[in-house]
Amino acid sequence: MKEILKLKNLKKHFPVKNSWGTDVALVKALDGVDLKIESGKTFGIVGESGCGKTTLMRTLLRLVEPTSGSVILSEEITGNNFSSNNLEDLTSEELRYFRKQIGVVFQDPMGALNPRMLIKDIVSEPLVIHGKADNVRSRVIELLENVGLGEEHLYRYPHEFSGGQRQRIVIARALALDPKILVLDEPTSALDVSVQAQILNLLNDLQKKYDLTYIFISHDLSVIEYMCDRLAVMYLGRVVEEADTDELFSNPQHPYTKALLSATPSFDKNKDKIMILGDVPSPINYLDESKAKLATEITEQEKLEISAIEGKGIDYIVRSSLNEVIPLVQISDGHYARVRQQ
Ligand SMILES: Nc1ncnc2c1ncn2[C@@H]1O[C@H](COP(=O)(O)OP(=O)(O)O)[C@@H](O)[C@H]1O
Ligand SMILES: [Mg+2]
Numbered sequence: 001m002k003e004i005l006k007l008k009n010l011k012k013h014f015p016v017k018n019s020w021g022t023d024v025a026l027v028k029a030l031d032g033v034d035l036k037i038e039s040g041k042t043f044g045i046v047g048e049s050g051c052g053k054t055t056l057m058r059t060l061l062r063l064v065e066p067t068s069g070s071v072i073l074s075e076e077i078t079g080n081n082f083s084s085n086n087l088e089d090l091t092s093e094e095l096r097y098f099r100k101q102i103g104v105v106f107q108d109p110m111g112a113l114n115p116r117m118l119i120k121d122i123v124s125e126p127l128v129i130h131g132k133a134d135n136v137r138s139r140v141i142e143l144l145e146n147v148g149l150g151e152e153h154l155y156r157y158p159h160e161f162s163g164g165q166r167q168r169i170v171i172a173r174a175l176a177l178d179p180k181i182l183v184l185d186e187p188t189s190a191l192d193v194s195v196q197a198q199i200l201n202l203l204n205d206l207q208k209k210y211d212l213t214y215i216f217i218s219h220d221l222s223v224i225e226y227m228c229d230r231l232a233v234m235y236l237g238r239v240v241e242e243a244d245t246d247e248l249f250s251n252p253q254h255p256y257t258k259a260l261l262s263a264t265p266s267f268d269k270n271k272d273k274i275m276i277l278g279d280v281p282s283p284i285n286y287l288d289e290s291k292a293k294l295a296t297e298i299t300e301q302e303k304l305e306i307s308a309i310e311g312k313g314i315d316y317i318v319r320s321s322l323n324e325v326i327p328l329v330q331i332s333d334g335h336y337a338r339v340r341q342q
Contacts, residue, residue, distance in 0.1 A: 004039040004076050004181065004213050005060070010069035012052075012059050016284060025286045029055040031237035032069070037181075039076055042207065042214040044228030044245070046221055046260070050280060052237040053217045057185050060215070061102060062087055062095065076180060077101055100130060103174030107186035109166035113158040119144070119169060120154040126176040143172040146209075147202060164195035168202065175206070185217045200227060221264040225249055230334075233257045235322060236283055236294075242328075243335035253337035255317045277305040278319035294323035 012030040015023045029052045037043050045053050058064045060071055071087035078085055082094050090098060106112050113122055123140045127133060141151050147168040158166055167187065174182055184203070188196040200223065207214060218224050224231055225245060232242040233256065241254040252258045259274040278301055281294055298306075302318040309316065326338040 001036070002039040002074075002076075003036050004074050005037040006072040006074075007033055007035045007037075007056075007060065008070045008072060009034055010056070010059060010071065011067045012055050012064060013067045023287060025284045028237045028283050028285055030059060030066075031283075033232075033234075033237075033239055035232060035239070035242070037213060037215060038230070039074070039180075039213050040207075040211050041229040042216050042227050044224040044231030045215065045217045045234060046219065046224045046231055047234035048219055048280060050283070051234045052283070053219075053234060054185055055237075056234075057104075057183050057215070057217060061099070061104065061183065073098065096130075100126075100177040101180045103177070103179040103182045105167070105170050105174050105182060105184045105187045107189050109163065109170045109190070110158065112170050113166060115158050117157070118154065119149075119156050119158070122158070122169060123173045123176060126173060130177055132177070139176075143176055144169075146175065146206065147172045162195070163191050164199060167191065167199055171199075171202070171206070175210070178210075179212070181213045181215065183215045183217075186219070187216075188223060189218065189220065196223070203227070221260055222266055225264070225266065233260065236281065238325070238338070239328070239336075240322075241337040243331075243337075247332070247335050251331075251335070253331050253335075253339050256322055257337070259317055272315045275309065275314055275316040276319065277309075277316050278302040281319055281323060296320055296324045 010030055010033045013026040013028050016025040016027060018024045033056060035043070045056060047053055055064070059066050066088070073082070073085045073087060077098065083089065083091060087098065120140055123143055124136045127136055127139060140154065144150055144153055149165065149168055149172070158169070161169065187203070188199050191199060203214070204227070206212065216224065216227050228245050230244045231248060232239045233254065234240065235256050241248065241252065241257045248257065249261065252261055259276045262271065262274045278299055298318055298320050302320060306316065326340060328336045328338050329341050331337055
C-alpha cells in the first residue's frame with residue numbers, strides 16, 4: 001500500500017465557555033482518529049450529522065489547529081523538500097505548497113461561489129493567487145471542459161447555472177492547481193438524485209485521468225458504497241469501524257455500522273432491519289468530573305421508544321449502549337472495529 005497521508009491520534013476539542021468566559025466543557029468533535037489514506041484510492045468517511053466529519057476535514061487541511069495528534073505527509077506531498085513531514089511543523093511557505101496539493105469541494109456549491117464573480121474569475125482565482133497567471137484563459141477553458149462545461153460559460157455568473165453545474169464549477173476550480181488529493185465533503189448531498197449520479201461519475205472519471213486520491217465524506221452509505229475503496233464509520237468523534245468497502249458491507253461488526261447499513265436501500269431485503277433508538281448524544285463533555293462521562297444506562301427516552309416497537313419483531317440498538325468506549329480490535333486483515341473480543 002502506498003500511503004499519501006496518515007492521521008495519528010488526531011483530536012479536536014472545542015472549549016465551551018460560560019458567560020464569565022470560563023471554560024466549562026469541551027466539545028469533543030474529534031476524539032482520537034487514526035487513519036492511513038492510500039494514494040490513488042477513494043477513502044470514505046461516513047456517519048450521521050454531528051459525528052465530526054467536517055471537523056476531521058478542517059483539521060486535516062489545517063484550517064483549524066488540532067488539540068493533539070498529527071497529520072503525517074508522504075513524499076508524494078512533500079517531494080522530500082520539506083523541513084518536516086508533520087503538517088504541524090511546516091513553515092508558512094511549505095503550508096502554502098501543501099494547500100495547493102489538496103483541492104476541496106464542499107456540499108453547498110452556491111455558498112462556495114461568489115455570486116458577483118464571473119465563472120472565468122472564479123476558476124482562475126487559485127491560479128492568480130498562486131502566481132500561475134500565464135495562459136490563464138486557455139487553462140480555465142481546459143478546466144471547464146474537464147467537467148463538461150466550456151468556453152461559452154466563461155462570462156456567466158453562478159446564478160445562471162443549475163445546482164449540478166455549479167458543483168462542476170467548484171470541481172473545476174478545485175483542480176486548478178493540479179492537486180494530488182481532493183477532499184469532498186458531502187459533494188452531492190444538496191443535489192437531486194439524478195444529478196448526483198452524474199457528478200459521482202464525473203468524479204470517478206477525473207480520478208482515473210489525474211490519478212487523484214479522494215477523501216470522500218458523506219452521511220449516505222449508498223453513495224459511499226458506490227465511490228469508495230475503503231471507509232471509516234464515525235460515531236461521536238471516533239472511528240468505530242474501518243475496512244475495505246466490500247468487506248465492511250458484507251461483514252459489518254459494530255452494532256452502529258449494522259444499523260446504518262440496514263437503513264440503506266441496497267441492503268439485503270431478507271435481513272432484519274435494525275433501528276437506532278434514542279437521541280444522538282451531544283459531544284459536549286463537562287469539565288466537572290461528576291458530569292464528565294456519557295451515560296451508558298438506558299435513558300427514559302429509549303425506554304419509551306422500546307415500548308413503542310415492542311412485540312413488532314423489530315431489531316434495535318439504543319444509543320446509550322454506544323457511549324462506552326471500547327478499543328479498536330482487528331477483525332481480519334485490514335478490518336477493525338470497536339467490539340468486545342470473544
Ligand atoms: N467551531 C466549533 N465550535 C464548537 N463546536 C463545534 C465547532 N465546529 C463543530 N463543532 C461541533 O463538533 C461536532 C462535530 O461537528 P462536525 O464536524 O461539523 O460534524 P459533521 O460534519 O459530521 O456533521 C458537532 O457537535 C458540532 O456542533
Ligand atoms: Mg459536515
